[in-house]
């Protein structure tokens with residue numbers, strides 16, 4: 137190793153050590169999966185104080201799709217920069233604001249702009265807002281992104297409902313979930329085969345038909361590449377061989393974290409450009425085209441998202457099942473230890489409000505979602 141590389145390595149380790157108290161407070165947590173539960177809690181507490189609303193549904197707005205948040209009424213807008221420990225958004229088309237308000241009368245929280253790996257943020261940091269939203273009470277999430285259409289039948293302006301993904305980063309060990317595990321965020325080992333909620337996908341297709349846009353609504357497999365450069369022809373040909381329909385630089389890490397904490401996920405891409413897979417083609421991908429397509433499709437997308445959120449909010453569509461995979465016997469993972477008597481009381485009547493020292497309402501909801509406790513029928 138050269139001296140220079142060595143120095144860089146030492147500098148990085150020092151930086152990691154400085155960060156470690158913000159994460160798990162352990163000197164050697166270099167491969168940390170990010171902020172500790174307590175830091176995430178601090179962030180959600182900060183946001184909770186800004187609005188009376190307690191949304192169950194979140195929307196992440198992709199590149200150029202921030203206008204989806206503009207139809208949220210009676211809103212409280214919180215800049216990412218004012219939230220403790222929250223990094224700024226640095227990409228054109230991503231305002232870097234949380235918007236909490238009413239979408240057609242339904243409480244929602246929207247991320248107007250997301251965080252990307254290519255901004256220099258590790259994946260755990262890019263997906264950290266999902267955990268913050270979970271602690272705020274979010275149980276269902278709509279994740280949107282701009283993406284290149286790799287399936288040759290796709291056209292610019294199409295909406296692709298994501299039915300599955302290939303987690304290229306994760307397959308080689310770069311996941312937002314690597315590192316020290318905290319079961320309060322969900323199980324370490326969990327399945328991914330039911331990630332993209334099939335019921336919500338059916339609802340979205342029905343809505344597309346009702347809106348008369350079903351010709352431009354597809355369903356396919358998404359891949360997240362690291363970016364920020366667009367792909368070479370050889371890379372795109374390789375991805376197509378893998379069965380990929382759309383290519384983006386986001387979404388997958390957010391979906392992973394959302395599923396780990398049992399959120400129900402609906403995700404779609406706006407196909408903002410057609411991927412160039414032939415050497416003799418003069419087209420070149422560019423971010424201006426991405427933003428332009430998003431702007432052209434914004435009115436349609438606003439209506440599409442509004443209708444989907446309205447359906448997701450219906451009681452029959454908002455039931456959340458705990459994700460399987462919880463470590464058996466881990467009832468001691470809540471912040472305040474629960475003894476057997478208290479746990480029995482929790483099981484009987486969801487007593488959060490009468491026994492605040494045992495567990496907060498938020499913790500009870502978390503435990504219910506994780507399957508640590510069960511709702512009583514009485």
Ligand SMILES: O=P(O)(O)O[C@H]1O[C@H](CO)[C@@H](O)[C@H]1O
Nearest residue numbers: 198199281282385386423426
């Ligand atoms: O995924 P979002 O943020 O929607 O945007 C996509 O568009 C940008 C590239 O033009 C990248 O950020 C890519 O990920």
